[in-house]
Amino acid sequence: MSAPETRQGKPKAPSSGIMYLGVAGATVLVLVAGAAFYAATKQTRHDNVAAVPVAVTSKACEPNSLSVPAGERTFEISNKSERPVEWEVLDGVMVLAERENIAPGFKQTLKVRLAPGTYEVTCGLLSNPRGTLLVTPSQEANAEPPKATMRALLGPMGEYKFYLGRQSSAALRDAQELADAIEAGDLAKAQALYIIARQPYKRIEPVVHRFADLQNAIDPVADYFEKRENDPAFVGYHRIERGLFVTKSLDGLSPIADRLVADLTTLNERLKAMKMTPGILIDSAGNFTTQLSRDRLPAKNDSIAETDMTDLEANLDGIDKIVGLLRPVVKPVNPDLAHKIDATLTATKDEVAKQKSDAATASSTSASPSQRKELTAAFTNLADALNELPSAIGMNSNGT
Structure with a gap:
């Protein structure tokens, strides 16, 4: 028969109650820590993202x-x-x-x-x-690392400023010809010139839409005026369009056309004096394409002169110019994005061309809801790709 264990023998096991208390305490600590982390994370997300x-x-x-x-x-x-x-x-x-x-x-x-x-x-x-x-200073504003240099953007910036000047000069020249036709009382010629005169302006609209005062004088939307089409402040292309294609009368249009020429002269001078920055070149295409896909196309703002598809083609010409200038900058830092932009731009051009072809053979030139949905989807995909440019390209803070 074996001898009984003494105090110096095997230690006595802790009671089950004490073990449960220890486990429960540890669990509470884990939960508290997790809750604190979640709350901190949630607060950070709230601070950064909440609308x-x-x-x-x-x-x-x-x-x-x-x-x-x-x-x-x-x-x-x-x-x-x-x-x-x-x-x-x-x-x-x-x-x-x-x-x-x-x-x-x-x-x-x-x-x-x-x-x-x-x-x-x-x-x-x-x-x-x-x-x-x-807008107050924050650490977040300086958090993203640079990816491209100012040197890589100098050439594209200079060429784009030249393009803006050439197109704005063309818009001014065409507007003067339109004003001359209106002054001469030639309705048919004025109608033909109106459609032509808008194209140079629409090519540079990704930048022109940044000038709030000139945009609201050159190409305003009647709905944003108190008296809509009858508001004295409603001038520019669309006011001329109503006279040429709705009332089909030149009465009162001569001073409106002269005002358009004056505003386009101011635009031309402002673009020449404007300091071209990386942000203007990198952001403009994405911002403008987003505006088209999100606000204009779904709103069904068909032009009276039925220039919708022609206007979109001119817009795409202007976007294509920016994409072409930035392609050599984007490819080295993000070749996948460069390919994505090229593919979505081509798809959007094809969709606009298809819609224009369909309109030419249809009894109505207004886009149907399904056609408008297809256009919106194409421009949305293009906008999504273009809006990746700022983070993909970046900019060195020292500008080198």
Whole structure:
């Protein structure tokens, strides 16, 4: 018979109650730590991603003053008026980002990368007072590493500025010929010249749409004026278009045409004086194509003169110019993106050509809902590809 264990023998096992308490305590600590991490992560995501709410009424923005940290920000714009509205972020006369055709009672979001500074925002009708947007410095704004150099962009920037000058000069020349035909009382010639005169302007629209004051004088949308087509401030191409193709009368159009020539002269001078920056070249195509796919095409703003497809072709010519200039910059840093942009641009051109061909043989030149959906999808794919350019190219802070 073996001897019993003494105190110096095998240690006594802890009771099951103590073990349960230890496990429970450890579990609580893990849960608390996990909850703290989740809360911190969630707060970080909220700070970086949460949309900033803005309401647009018939008279102003609510709130009328906003403050956000620099970096990529999302705004949620609610239309609390009874008419479609637009909301723009302006740096002086330059449009940094915008949403058009926000329907009454609806919300739309706008994502934009903002540098520190003070900006203005438009609030619905062009006659409404503007709001203010203060963008404060942040670490996020300087977080992305550079990928390309200023030296690589100098050639494309210079060539694009030359292209803008050449096309704006052509737009001015064609507008003067249109004004001369209107002054001479030649309706048929004026109708033919109108369609031609818009094309150079539409080719440089990816940059021109940044100039809020000139855009609202040269190619405004009647819905954004208090009295719409009858508003005295409604001038430019579309006011001339109504006279030529709706009333089919030249009465009162001569001063409107002269004003168009004067505004295009100002545009030509402004483009010559404009300092070309990497941002203008890199961002313009994506921003403008997004505006087309998101706001203009779904809104069914068919032109009276039935120039929709011709206008889109000219827009694509301008986008193609930017893509061609940036291709040698993009390929070395992101060849897959370069291929993606080329493929979506070709597909979009093919879709517009197909729609134009279909319209030429159809009884109605207005795009059907299904056709408009196809166009919107093509331009959306192109916009998605073009909007990858800024992060793919980047820029060295020292500009070398």
